[in-house]
Amino acid sequence: MKLLILFTIVASLQVSANGYGQTVTLSVKNIPLEKVFKEVKKQTGFSFVYTRDQLKNSLPVTIHIVRAQLKEVLSICFSNQPLSFTIEGNYVVVQTKHTTLPTILQPDSLIDIKGHVINENGDPIPGATVIAKHSNRGVSTNSRGDFVLQGVNDEDILSISSVGFYGEEIAINKQRFFVISLRFAVNSLEETVVKGYYSTSRKLNTGNVVKINGSQITNQPVSNPILGLEGLVPGLLITQNNGLPGSRFKALIRGQNSIQNGNSPLFIIDGVPFLSDNDALTQLNGMLANSPFNSLDPNDIESIEILKDADATAIYGSRGANGVILVTTKKNKADRNSLSLNISHGWGKVARTMQMMNTQQYLEMRKEAFLNDGITPTNNSAPDLVSWDQNRYTDWKKEFIGGTAQTYNAQLRYSGGNQFTKFSFGTGYYKETTAFPGDFGDKKTTVDININHKSTNNKLNLNFIASYGYDKNLLPARDLTGFITLPPNSYPLKDASGNYIWREAGYSVGNPLASLLQRTEVSTDRSTANGIITYKPLNGLEIKVNFGYNKVGVNEKIQSPIASQDPAFAPKGTSVLGDNFIKTWIIEPQVSYMFNLNNKFKMEMLAGTTWQKTEAERKLITGSGYTNDELLGSIAAAPVQTATNSNAQYNYAAIFGRIGINWDNKYIFNITGRRDGSSRFGPDKRFANFGAAGVGWIFSNVSSIRKAIPFLSFGKLRGSYGLTGNDQIGNYQYLDTYRGTIFAYDGQPGLTPSRLFNSDYSWEENKKIELAAELGFFQDKLTVNLTYYKNKSDNQIIRYSLPTQTGFTDVLLNFPGVVQNKGYEISLNAEIIKTKNFQWNTSFNISHNENKLISFPGLANSSYASTYVIGKPLNAFSGLHFMGVNPQTGIYQFEDLNKDGIISNADNTYAGTTDPKYFGGFSNFFHYKNFQLSILLEFRKQVGVDPVYSSGSRLGYITNQPTYTLNRWRNAGDIVPYQRYTQSFTNSAFSAASNVSSSDARLTDASYLRLKNIAFSYDFPSSWIKKLNALSWRIFFQTQNLFTITKYKGHDPENQSLGSLPPLRMISVGTQINF
């Protein structure tokens, strides 16, 4: 509160100081024209568009003028020059005056050409410079991206350049109309980065913000835009849960800060907080296939910014501890009408699985198990050996997860408008089927509209975005991947007439195909509306109000028909209907002021407030006891009905501010702060303050340093320190309440105490420190960022375990446990080759994070004693020390650490963590004439969960195993990784198999290098396109997860799950055309 008052007072005092204005005060004598431009730019903010060549013949300027209009000043400066100028928006475009033409050219060979310059998204680029190289004629594009260049030679070459883009050169070659697409220069230091409520350039940024452009995501055939970030962002670890359409993911920025509570970053889409992926939208579906982000279309995304350090995240206060991910959707910047169409089709197959035993190998295992145990198999204990066909073989893996998933993707976008009002309308459709048998899959439809209006005097700007997404996810109730361990000679699942077979010789292993009749249908509706009103009453002063609304509604239907269940148990049908609505609205009034003192001192100030309300409501209705599958659709027809519902409200209010100071482009200071109030805490603990300070020193702007290191084109050291918080604990935890029991008793509804009541907990606090160097070499052809950070999370909110004699197992309280994450991130961008026809850019990033539990008072006597180890990562695994298979007995053996003669929990020791040691990505971009190729490699160095040891798989039982487990102990003296086969439930091999799952053998190398993405595209030459009346036409070919190099023995080293579908290998082809 005080902060805002301070801001407004400062603002009122500084009203008379010079902001950017259109008036110029200049008193110079005989200085080069270029210096005048720079000075004028400083005073007015107007940029000059010119080439050095143009100024070659310019004359020095002498002028004395006080508070004159820009145009007046420029007229004086240009009066004797061989140049003229025009003012376009905020640009002053310098043009060479037509004087004499080179004599070698015949006047009749001169032509006029027109053109349109756009970026990769098809949006126009205003202010781009277009120069005919031979004649040195140049113009710049207007606000629509159009240009007209008169009197150039047919043989000439056009050179097109713009700040923030890679330049292009095109031979005129008798063409009269050009559409030139410029690619984003990813390592450009001038690129704008958004830090939530304000933006800055990469050059002047004091915090850690990584920006990913939409094209980097649309290059990848993913339906969930967040999954496209994998491998691109240092410090951001994204792990896909499975290969099902709509898969959820885990996103972790710089490690796990909170012992128990949410570690999810704050997601904000166009200014409105969105759900995190951890928010359980579905109430029943355990397949983790309903990411709320799946209702977004990757093609609608302009950029995604990832905010990591305190300087960038402290303005988000209590919600910023785990980092912030800002998603910005596409907005129309052009005022010409355009239509863009994008269509693609893809195919996906499970990329990596384990080779399972065939019938012969499997039966060999089973027989050996019985032989080892000295037991004769009977039909009761081994139908597979006694009664079932010994030659029958079914490849269950192929049967259940061997299918090809298909994707269909189409987007249409129409944009238009005029100088003042622009709009864009887009719609998309996406369908993805699964690798399972049967008609399952995910369909989504998205629609968005975006309108921007500005007043004629440029003071008022209105922006409105509305978008809607509908996603329908139809999946089997169970992931079939878990069934690939059925005995390979098991009975067929259907008989000749199509009836399900449930058992053979009285023995049942179930029927996975019948379980496909249990369908989970989840529909997700997402509506987002966002309006921004910006008013600039004065130069430098901006008043802005952001209104946002977001609603996600999820509707679930899960049915278990009688036909899907084993008839021997006289099953009944069940039908479940679930609803879940989450609504958020937000209003954020803001005021910012910017002023410039003597061009040496620039200051930006921002103050604002946030008002946010989130309401959630869920219902779950179950009908059971159906005796007729036809009635499953009707809950009223269910003999037994139960229903539960709940609602929650989360209110949040805050005031935030920022002061940014730039001293001569050398020293940059940034101070941000926020005071937060959240309803998630007890009445006395609701408010807290957060803040951060960032400092940057651009030492390359110090002339002595610049001279000393000539190849250094940019150098910045920056650091930040600050405090952020985490309030991801769910609502109402402080209330002293009763809740309804699940069942009524004797017809009377019951109440039961909800929890032990403690209203005294407050935020988790996360202190972040970061130091970084950002360097550019050889005119920024090579840029290197080095970052070191250390985050300490304190005041942990945990469900503190209590002895249950208190009535409950825990109580929520703040606990003085400290978790530290420290690490480094290195990223490197290089423009390796840049010639007229060929370009090669490469970028590389690597991150290392070390998570450590610094302190946890009373750990040894808490229920966490076996979960956490002081000084080790939170994600620590302690277990027995595995000593391989005893060559004599053929049984797994473990170290008796405490030498008490028995192997028990007391012998556990810290074994390791599945947190990656380091991870990153390596991407290359090639551009040859009209061909473009980008290749993204992703890597992780990590240990993971061994599929055989971790599951306690008992080799020899009636489940199939991977073929490598054939490498088992048979005879005394064998040195092998797997113990003797057994089928017993009581012998020592049985207990050794369960011990091995809690031993360090559980952990195995799961490092990998994955060819994450290849995107190849070809742009048809403009001469062809012209016939179509199109602006551009591109065809593309993309692959995802093409191959993975790993020693990991399970399905996939990323999700490491045995029971869930591994991520798919996708191949997709498509075309994009712009009119």
Added chain:
Amino acid sequence: MELRLIFKNRKMKTKYFTIILCSLLIIMQGIIYTSCKKFIEVKDPNDQLNSDKVFSDSSSAVAAIVGIYSDMLTNRNLFSNSAVTLYGGMSADELYSFTPGLKDEFVKNQITQANHINIDNSFWQPAFKYIYSANLVLEKLLASHQLSSSLKNQLMGEAKFIRAFCYFHLVNLFGNVPLITSSKYQDAAIAPRASMAEVYALIINDLNDGKTLLKEQYVTSEKVRPNKWTAAAMLSRCYLYNNRWQEAESESAAIINSGQYSLESNLNNIFLKNSIEAIWQLKPVRPGFNTYEGLEILPASAFSSPTYLITPQLYNSFENIDSRKNAWIKSRIFNSDTLYYPFKYKLPNGASLTEYYMVFRLAEQYLIRAEAELNQNKLQNAITDINIIRNRAGLPNTLANNTQSLKLAIEQERQAELFCEWAHRWYDLKRTGRATDILAPIKGATWQSTDVLWPIPQQEINLNPSLTQNPGY
């Protein structure tokens, strides 16, 4: 000159504008500051009710008590929902698991730190949860002024009864246990174990209060919430367990003579709902199911085996013509073996609810009275009471006629009548000091005399260092 003037005016204008704007902003902040606190107030969620509100209204206050019964029956394997019967039965000589090796820790009395998770989850945790709920109800009722005194009495009586019921099983399974009589978790978390005598003092006190507070009539048309006789039934059992023979006799006699209950002649009808013999039944809550005990024990399908089997010792202990052997035990041939399983409850599920979970029934009161009479040397009275139970089972009068033989006759009769019901056999063997005599030959080397008490769950000791472990663990 003119230009400058215009310029100046414009600048003045904007200056005033800005000043006005900023003043407005400052005023706004005052409003914001006061409204901030208000803004983040939230309404209580609709699926939760503030504790104080619960006890300001009669129907929600009743729901707070009824909720405990519902909790007691919601999940399988709670001590109040089959676990005492099954695990107590295995610890004694009544039951074993069909799956070889499964639950051997109970069958062989080899409970260790690693395998006793059931003890925590099925017994310790739920019992203390209901004790907490009962304590909270008692405290909130005392503080509430909106409820009628008759309702308050009824609910307090039930809360005290529930607390006594939970402590009865805790003290019999674990021996000394922490005595928690308040809802304050800060105190409860560090409470040490109280002696069995202290615990029984609380139980008996609660039950005597319960007898005063509860009415003779049930509050509803069924016998699913305790009345005065329910408190008396448990009280007579507690007196019996504490060798307070005279009090035990008078409590059981009062119930028998109340005229409210009589023995059901058809053995197959005893465990039906509202059986005339029932003193208190828990009414199953999960729609579509009858008792959990039925669900746990009976075979799931024509292809399935029963889950729990009756031991040969129990099966052979019946006299051949005992009709209880046929009515309450069933067999199935599985894999050429004949498997015997309890059949007191005959339904695993079913759309209509016909069987309630029997907690107290009149037959036990006859056996309590017989034992109490015997110990007061009223031999003839004891023989009469034993014969009432024997005759109903189609057996002739007992031949026992002296104190020693009558003691064994009562032990035998309790086994035959109350087998696989609420661990009667396990508790009887312990309280009569006969556990080692009887169990050591059956269980073999794995039996130790310290096995009469289960271990205190290690996790609880970890969390409350003032708890001590039972000997032998």
